[in-house]
Amino acid sequence: MSDRQMISAPPEVQDLIDGGALFAVNSSGGKDSQATLITVARLVPPTQLLVVHADLGEVEWHGALDHARAQAEAAGAPFIVSRARKTFFDLVEHRHRTYPAASAFPTSAARQCTSDLKRDAIVRDTRRYADQHHFTQIVTCMGMRAQESPRRAQQAVFKRSARYSTARRDWFEWLPIHALSTDEVFSVIHAAGQQPHPAYARGNERLSCVFCIFGSRNDLRAGAAARPELFERYVELERRTGSTLSQSRRPLEEVTGLSVAEAYALHARSLT
Template sequence: MSARLPVPPAIAAEIEAGALFAISHSGGKDSQAMTILLCEVVPPEQIVVVHAPLGRVEWPGTLRHIERTAEGLPLILAHARTELLDVVRRRGRWPTPGIRQCTSDLKRGPITREVRRYLHARPQHGLRVVSCMGMRADESARRAKQAPLKPNARNSVAGRHWLDWLPIHHLTEAEVFETIAAAGQRPHWVYRAGMSRCSCSFCIMASRDDLRRAAQLRPKLAAEYVALEEEIGHTLSPSRVPLRRLFEA
């Protein structure tokens, strides 16, 4: 087993039991590195990659990047029933780092739904699933406090046994990029274009520099965000500086 990916005894037991390992893949560097390392310790027939498409606000080429770098693994798409900008217009507010409806409504909820469907259609996994996510401790103080492995009581119903695992919680950003390079892969193009994150093109967690660079890369979408901010009187920027001022600066 890879020295870069310690396997807790509970995870080793799930591998032995034939559990399904569902990889939540955004297309970003952390998802990509996590997939590479999981493929070293989990048999491919026990892995499924799940992506929640974000429609117009997703970076172009994201799905193709996932397909190319996770080639050979089954990939399922978890579509939300609505898009981010429609949700914001209806609510009159953007999500915030503290209240992240974008994550719960557009990513976590749809991914959970599709993993349940996939699992129940494949009895060989014994209704056992390990949900794998790419959060890392050095991203923020909040993520550093997250437990790398815990049971998910909410989803452990209807006969299911469900664990949430953060396999690369211990990795640094440098180690993530090193893992991708060592596998002979390249990260998503947005990193080479100057972005530090690969999520929504304009993310509620983004820095000022990332928001400005995203506006340069996607000016038409930037104009739509500015117009929506002014329509509802609420900005998505974590600094609370309206996007129009931020982009003009």
């Protein structure tokens, strides 16, 4: 393992470890959160760890929740499943009814899927766990990396969250693997004797929703072949709302190069 992969805690993070802070790792079951948990678990005692998975229901890759749970067990950390009070389809339908002239699907500028379905539920349950176990300092650990986008490259590796801190609780955000490349992320996973979610073997670059607004063509094709019934539902929703999931503003069938019938046929061939 390279020196860059052997990440040490910055001084301000080490002070929080020594001070007994709760380190809550947001785990989607994807490669980046898996490498994040492996890294954090090397530095933080299990009694100060918490792994939180935002369950996205039917739009999530099968096995993502179980994969995240297995990682928590490997780290010896408590595991919480957070669920929003709405689904992805609820969100899209509401946007379509309320703002018929706008995109019904979330966009890069209005990522309600992240805030409403993941972040808010995770913060709610992390706060509850901290209160129950008398933690007054919380460090949220996330797997965002500089290589992913110019915007993420500019994110602070460590900061205090003014939004979630209160008079009786300090809340911080830490990006432990911010400097790592994709290859280094997989190396961290394999060096720990673990395997990434099987979707990566299909060629996926991302893992969370089967059909993500930021998904590459390969991701979306893999999703269509794995879950043709879900692909069909998204295609129908695009047609009915006149909006597109993809940020390219092209329909899913065009982006993937697959009709719904072809997706079902691909899936059937994969089972033989």
